[in-house]
Amino acid sequence: MKFLLQEMKYTDIFIDLDDTLIDTAGNTRITVGEIYKDYNFGNYFPSFDDFYAIYYANVSRLWTLYSQGKIAKKTLQRERFIGALTTVEEISDEQALAINDDFIARIMEKGILIEGAKELLDYLYPKYKIHILSNGFTEMQYKKMDSAGLSSYFDKVILSDKVGINKPHPDIFTYALNETGKNKEEVIMIGDNVVNDIQGAYNCEIDQIWFNPEDISPGDIKPTYTVKKLDEIKSIL
Structure with a gap:
């Protein structure tokens, strides 16, 4: 899938952890x-x-x-x-x-990544601030990131467990915007869950990239972008 290159309108990236970067x-x-x-x-x-x-x-x-x-x-x-x-x-x-x-x-000791995850982070890291936005549990997510060798890539780690609100609720996206000091137009959400990540971001008027390796139907949800492989994101950002 090819995408037209655009001027870099985003400064920050919210990215899911489980089954987007780590092969949970x-x-x-x-x-x-x-x-x-x-x-x-x-x-x-x-x-x-x-x-x-x-x-x-x-x-x-x-x-x-x-x-x-x-x-x-x-x-x-x-x-x-x-x-x-x-x-x-x-x-x-x-x-x-x-x-x-x-x-x-x-x-928590397992470190298998989704294919292309580290290469994508290497590509994004010099260009954007990258923030984890995950529904995972605090005591597990940090250890999993360490085991996978990912911890150094992220500016903020925003976990629903700590915030007290789960994706796709709009309040956790609002919290993430406030925590990073960004407007919704400045960020894009990357994730594999079409409801929690994509619909959640869409409802807050945040652009999204849906990582959809199984090529499943999004139903009535219309992601901003859809990719089957993580390396396709390089053609978007």
């Missing part, structure tokens, strides 16, 4: 695989793929509820494995919580 989906699958093996989940499920399908559906539901402000952070963390292991009587809720703690400790 890939890191999660690897880490859940370790948990499955080390805790002998094969005794309770036909295969890892069967368990992962249950885990993924449960966590996706929890994150949707969390993003909508319908459950608290503690509920998401508590139910991550309790919900996935609900059919396993041999594993108590207390054991499931301990497994969750182990999972968090392990995944």
